[in-house]
Amino acid sequence: MPSTPAIAVSGLSKSFGSLQALREVKFAVGRGEIFAYLGPNGAGKTTTIRILAGLLPRDAGEVSICGADVAADPVAVKARIGVVPDASNLYPELTCRRNLDYVGELYGLGRRVRTAKVAELLSFFDLADRAGTPFGALSRGLKRRLTIAAALVHDPEVVFLDEPTSGLDVPSARALRERIRTINRQGATVFLTTHNLQEAEALSQRVLILIRGRVAAQGTPGEIRQQVQRYNLLVVTFSSTSEIEAARLLRACPAVLQATPRNGAWHLEVTEAHAALEQVVAFAGGEGVRISGINTLTASLEDAFMSLLTEGGAKGGARA
Amino acid sequence: MSQLRRALAISWKDIESYYGKPPLITWGLLFPAVLILSVYVKDPATYLDIAPGVIAMTLLFGNTSMAAIVVTFEKRAGTFQRLLLAPLALRTLILGKAASASAYGMATALALSLGLKVVLGMPVVNPPLFAAGLVLGAGCFSLLGLAAAVMVREVFEAMTLMNFFRFPILFVSGVFMPLAQLPPWLKPVALASPLTYVVELLHLGVTGRSTWAGPAVSILAGLLFLLASGVLAEALFRRRAYA
Numbered sequence: 001m002p003s004t005p006a007i008a009v010s011g012l013s014k015s016f017g018s019l020q021a022l023r024e025v026k027f028a029v030g031r032g033e034i035f036a037y038l039g040p041n042g043a044g045k046t047t048t049i050r051i052l053a054g055l056l057p058r059d060a061g062e063v064s065i066c067g068a069d070v071a072a073d074p075v076a077v078k079a080r081i082g083v084v085p086d087a088s089n090l091y092p093e094l095t096c097r098r099n100l101d102y103v104g105e106l107y108g109l110g111r112r113v114r115t116a117k118v119a120e121l122l123s124f125f126d127l128a129d130r131a132g133t134p135f136g137a138l139s140r141g142l143k144r145r146l147t148i149a150a151a152l153v154h155d156p157e158v159v160f161l162d163e164p165t166s167g168l169d170v171p172s173a174r175a176l177r178e179r180i181r182t183i184n185r186q187g188a189t190v191f192l193t194t195h196n197l198q199e200a201e202a203l204s205q206r207v208l209i210l211i212r213g214r215v216a217a218q219g220t221p222g223e224i225r226q227q228v229q230r231y232n233l234l235v236v237t238f239s240s241t242s243e244i245e246a247a248r249l250l251r252a253c254p255a256v257l258q259a260t261p262r263n264g265a266w267h268l269e270v271t272e273a274h275a276a277l278e279q280v281v282a283f284a285g286g287e288g289v290r291i292s293g294i295n296t297l298t299a300s301l302e303d304a305f306m307s308l309l310t311e312g313g314a315k316g317g318a319r320a
Numbered sequence: 321m322s323q324l325r326r327a328l329a330i331s332w333k334d335i336e337s338y339y340g341k342p343p344l345i346t347w348g349l350l351f352p353a354v355l356i357l358s359v360y361v362k363d364p365a366t367y368l369d370i371a372p373g374v375i376a377m378t379l380l381f382g383n384t385s386m387a388a389i390v391v392t393f394e395k396r397a398g399t400f401q402r403l404l405l406a407p408l409a410l411r412t413l414i415l416g417k418a419a420s421a422s423a424y425g426m427a428t429a430l431a432l433s434l435g436l437k438v439v440l441g442m443p444v445v446n447p448p449l450f451a452a453g454l455v456l457g458a459g460c461f462s463l464l465g466l467a468a469a470v471m472v473r474e475v476f477e478a479m480t481l482m483n484f485f486r487f488p489i490l491f492v493s494g495v496f497m498p499l500a501q502l503p504p505w506l507k508p509v510a511l512a513s514p515l516t517y518v519v520e521l522l523h524l525g526v527t528g529r530s531t532w533a534g535p536a537v538s539i540l541a542g543l544l545f546l547l548a549s550g551v552l553a554e555a556l557f558r559r560r561a562y563a
Contacts (some may be wrong), residue, residue: 105329
């Protein structure tokens with residue numbers, strides 16, 4: 001596998017008039033990785049994809065796809081990438097088969113290769129029985145599948161997916177996520193934007209959160225959670241909650257920063273879960289109460305996202 | 321070679337999707353046929369004076385309109401982006417789009433000419449010059465249609481933009497009135513119009529008579545206008561196609 005990253009971006013900036021859409025964005029995506037690019041509406045996600053796909057010039061910075069600069073050699077870069085925009089870009093009057101065949105022609109594939117690839121993709125996306133149906137007559141979910149299939153006709157090294165499951169029902173979205181994993185297992189690097197943070201967490205090895213055109217955080221989902229999580233949360237249920245006093249518990253357990261009774265259990269913000277557990281068990285023994293349940297809660301990617309999004313959000317980050 | 325094959329694929333797909341539809345072909349034929357027939361009914365001896373000009377006018381309106389309609393329609397539908405995402409040089413894209421629009425224009429003009437030959441006995445005394453007029457006119461007008469289309473978002477905006485150019489040149493390019501009858505101050509305008517040379521070539525093809533410039537000047541000027549239209553279209557695509 002080549003050593004250059006699939007995507008390398010540094011100092012990427014782009015403005016539209018007075019609006020600065022991207023500011024000094026920097027990231028790299030390794031070959032064979034699924035990389036989630038997250039951000040609220042207007043954060044600059046689609047602008048980034050348009051620049052990487054050679055649809056929009058950048059104002060400043062370096063962008064390289066598989067070692068080639070998209071601005072210097074757009075034809076060569078476009079031959080190595082597949083792009084699935086958030087809206088369909090296929091021809092409503094053409095059949096599913098003809099749409100894929102035409103895209104194959106645009107990528108310079110020979111007739112025999114095209115025929116085989118089109119059949120393979122129609123089968124992979126469960127569209128073989130719709131091969132002769134005009135694209136415009138398909139349901140939203142089927143249109144989405146064919147749009148993704150069209151981006152894969154030429155076996156791209158890097159696939160950009162802009163909101164791939166947006167507007168799909170739960171079974172369709174789940175099936176599509178499984179197909180994305182398969183595409184990745186077959187060797188393609190996947191660059192994914194989505195508003196569905198569970199989807200990003202489930203699919204991607206690494207995540208970047210973009211807020212107002214700036215990189216707010218990047219790393220594995222676990223690292224992102226760590227960045228915003230200042231403490232762990234223990235939920236402890238004592239056999240007799242009413243007998244516990246917060247002040248006594250805090251005195252006995254130095255690793256516990258804060259203790260709040262909630263729904264019959266104590267929510268404990270702790271610096272280190274292991275030490276806190278030992279101290280809480282000792283405290284319970286001293287108080288003569290039994291511990292009937294202990295749970296640890298960690299921040300989700302969504303918590304991290306919200307925390308980064310709202311000013312000072314890191315302070316209240318830990319939720320199940 | 322690979323890019324040429326891709327340009328042909330674009331052309332063929334456009335013919336399949338848009339230009340090959342019978343209503344479109346009929347639309348391109350009816351208006352000029354009726355115009356020539358009305359002149360013929362009034363005075364059968366003079367219809368040959370106007371027929372080459374009307375065929376040229378068919379090319380002008382048919383090619384500029386259809387090229388512009390297809391591109392603005394695809395921009396609105398999002399399908400134009402499919403082309404921009406593919407590994408195509410801008411010239412390939414322009415060539416593919418212009419070739420299909422030109423094929424449509426030439427097919428319509430040929431069908432009209434054939435109809436006139438069968439119904440009215442219109443001669444074509446010099447087929448190569450007639451063909452040169454069709455090819456140069458269709459290519460040049462298609463490229464101008466593409467250039468207008470890439471500047472705007474809506475079809476009506478493209479039509480409005482092109483009408484500023486199409487209607488004035490219609491009256492100074494020898495379509496309805498020979499160049500010799502134009503006032504002297506309008507003649508430089510006529511020389512700057514690509515339609516003038518297309519009309520002259522079609523006249524030469526149909527009647528064998530030159531109305532003013534002769535074949536060499538007309539072919540050379542037609543080629544220059546074709547080249548200039550291509551350069552203009554490429555420059556505007558480079559600036560606006562991705563907007």
